[in-house]
Amino acid sequence: MTTVTGAQDFRTPGLSRLARRVIPAKHAVVTVEDARSAYFTDAEALEVKQRVHDRFRTNPKALHDHLLEALALRGTEELLDLGCGNGFVLERLRPHLAAGHITGLDVSPAMLEAARRRMAGVATPCDWVEGSADSLQAFTDNDFDRVMCVYTAHYVTDLTTLFAGARRVLRPGGRFLLTTDQPDSMVEMYDVHLRALRAVGGPDHLATASPKARISLVNGRRFLAPHFDRISVLEWQDQLQFASLAPFMDFYRASYHCSASAGPAAAPPALLDALEAHVAGTVRQVIAERGYFAVTKFSGTLICS
Numbered sequence: 129m130t131t132v133t134g135a136q137d138f139r140t141p142g143l144s145r146l147a148r149r150v151i152p153a154k155h156a157v158v159t160v161e162d163a164r165s166a167y168f169t170d171a172e173a174l175e176v177k178q179r180v181h182d183r184f185r186t187n188p189k190a191l192h193d194h195l196l197e198a199l200a201l202r203g204t205e206e207l208l209d210l211g212c213g214n215g216f217v218l219e220r221l222r223p224h225l226a227a228g229h230i231t232g233l234d235v236s237p238a239m240l241e242a243a244r245r246r247m248a249g250v251a252t253p254c255d256w257v258e259g260s261a262d263s264l265q266a267f268t269d270n271d272f273d274r275v276m277c278v279y280t281a282h283y284v285t286d287l288t289t290l291f292a293g294a295r296r297v298l299r300p301g302g303r304f305l306l307t308t309d310q311p312d313s314m315v316e317m318y319d320v321h322l323r324a325l326r327a328v329g330g331p332d333h334l335a336t337a338s339p340k341a342r343i344s345l346v347n348g349r350r351f352l353a354p355h356f357d358r359i360s361v362l363e364w365q366d367q368l369q370f371a372s373l374a375p376f377m378d379f380y381r382a383s384y385h386c387s388a389s390a391g392p393a394a395a396p397p398a399l400l401d402a403l404e405a406h407v408a409g410t411v412r413q414v415i416a417e418r419g420y421f422a423v424t425k426f427s428g429t430l431i432c433s
Contacts, residue, residue: 136187138367138424147312150319155311155341156387160235160260163283166390168236171214176382178216180368180375187366192220194364195276198305198429204228205273208297210261210290211235211280215243222252231272233257233264235283262286264293271297276305282342291355303433304356306348309340310426317379317423321386324406334388334395348430356432363428369420373412376421380407 158167168174181191195217199207205228209218212232222230230252234240240256247254257266261277262284275294284290294304318337325335343351345361352359370376381404384390389400414421 138365147315152337154336156336156339158339164235168239170238171242173382176378180379184368185366198362198431207274208272210277213239215246219246225252230254235260262289267297270299273302278307282339287351295355306430308344310345311341313426314423320407320410324403327406328402345428358433360431366425368423371420
């Protein structure tokens with residue numbers, strides 16, 4: 129097993145120290161049902177995050193560029209995207225599959241409809257399937273040359289069934305991609321959020337790390353190793369730099385207030401208002417002093433075959 133690291137490195141000793149001090153051991157828990165009934169009843173929050181990433185990123189290598197490197201496409205592959213969302217990533221990958229075939233699976237009918245609209249009229253054949261990534265009975269053995277699961281696995285109830293199914297539907301010589309975060313990704317946002325939560329007297333159950341910590345670049349190998357012979361890691365980093373407050377607050381809200389505003393025990397509206405006011409004050413001050421507020425993303429893809 130090898131590790132491949134991308135060229136751009138935003139990690140500093142200060143950020144590492146901040147993460148050790150700030151990131152809680154307990155992570156937020158979200159479920160497939162949360163995704164279907166609360167997070168993704170429409171594509172609005174996801175589209176906000178996508179627009180923010182496109183506009184405020186500082187790595188010239190975007191997520192889809194990272195995925196293209198990991199996918200190593202020839203242009204004729206059958207690709208299955210587990211948790212395809214609104215098709216934003218697939219739209220950017222599609223020119224590299226001009227003679228291939230795309231299948232998108234998602235638990236959210238609203239997301240699938242958004243993906244259909246986004247990809248309508250393209251010559252590359254596309255199929256859209258409603259379902260969970262740990263239930264791939266709709267597909268037969270050796271159906272796909274590439275299977276990818278991008279920022280989705282932490283929602284899935286049964287990870288063993290997810291990865292066994294991905295292996296089953298993958299053709300010999302194919303690749304499975306699991307894209308997820310490091311546990312300390314976006315530590316600056318979590319820092320201001322958790323400080324605000326303490327300042328306004330928020331309940332302890334809301335003081336959690338990202339739900340992606342459930343299966344991250346740190347612990348992902350142990351979930352994947354029973355199913356795949358070879359696993360490598362391709363890291364990808366970026367830093368969002370906000371020189372004005374409003375787009376950061378849009379991003380914070382679209383991130384469900386660091387999971388505080390979603391799930392069965394979500395913060396009530398009055399607490400969210402207080403959180404936003406406190407977070408806004410801190411971020412506004414950082415922008416005034418530094419010129420921008422940074423949110424650093426430590427992410428990457430486990431490439432499996």
